[in-house]
Amino acid sequence: MTSPSSILKLSDVTIESGTPYECGLSNVSCELKAGELWLVRLEREDERLPLADAAEGLAVPIQGRVAFLGEDWRSMSPDHAAARRGKIGRLFEDDGWISDLDLDQNIMLSQRYHTQRSEAEILDEAVKFARLFGLPGLPRGRPASVRRPDLRKAACIRAFLGQPALIILERPERGVYADLIAPLINAVRSARQRGAAVLWTASDPRIWKNPALGATHRAKFIGPQLHAMDVEL
Numbered sequence: 001m002t003s004p005s006s007i008l009k010l011s012d013v014t015i016e017s018g019t020p021y022e023c024g025l026s027n028v029s030c031e032l033k034a035g036e037l038w039l040v041r042l043e044r045e046d047e048r049l050p051l052a053d054a055a056e057g058l059a060v061p062i063q064g065r066v067a068f069l070g071e072d073w074r075s076m077s078p079d080h081a082a083a084r085r086g087k088i089g090r091l092f093e094d095d096g097w098i099s100d101l102d103l104d105q106n107i108m109l110s111q112r113y114h115t116q117r118s119e120a121e122i123l124d125e126a127v128k129f130a131r132l133f134g135l136p137g138l139p140r141g142r143p144a145s146v147r148r149p150d151l152r153k154a155a156c157i158r159a160f161l162g163q164p165a166l167i168i169l170e171r172p173e174r175g176v177y178a179d180l181i182a183p184l185i186n187a188v189r190s191a192r193q194r195g196a197a198v199l200w201t202a203s204d205p206r207i208w209k210n211p212a213l214g215a216t217h218r219a220k221f222i223g224p225q226l227h228a229m230d231v232e233l
Contacts, residue, residue, distance in 0.1 A: 038199050
């Protein structure tokens with residue numbers, strides 16, 4: 001039974017490997033409640049798992065169930081599932097930009113689509129996050145013309161915009177650890193204080209040695225199997 005404060009719950013989830021996943025999931029179970037942070041260690045830089053896609057209802061288990069806000073993704077209609085995804089903020093492993101839209105348009109696209117907020121309100125919140133992440137304002141221009149560090153900061157803005165119930169961060173520190181880690185931890189802390197849950201995957205060992213994260217759950221994958229870690233890695 002999923003508790004009322006449960007944001008994300010995976011119950012004995014198995015997903016087969018195959019493109020684009022290097023490895024599948026095997027009997028993975030976990031639950032993230034409001035205000036919790038699940039820190040998942042990936043041993044290799046190139047390791048790709050369907051964990052984030054499963055959390056967002058985009059990778060369908062051959063066994064088990066994935067519930068978001070108490071509902072199994074497979075029981076939702078397409079329209080309802082799309083609306084539910086509007087409550088998830090995600091920083092993608094590969095950034096996930098639409099190449100023929102300017103970066104500021106990319107950042108605000110989900111809020112324009114999923115909410116009835118005014119353009120001014122969305123822009124005001126986005127600019128506040130931009131400053132939090134060390135940018136003078138929203139970066140503009142096509143994604144291909146923007147520096148890599150600024151792209152990662154822009155991806156952070158998009159992930160936190162709109163007070164999502166679940167925030168998925170796929171190795172956000174990759175290549176920009178020193179420049180990004182402090183404001184990212186602050187943003188995560190604020191999101192958790194208002195009741196969001198955070199799923200953070202990482203392969204940088206410095207993440208595991210940083211006590212400021214305050215992870216509620218710590219785990220690592222060995223192949224497709226999840227192993228809970230109750231001690232410092």
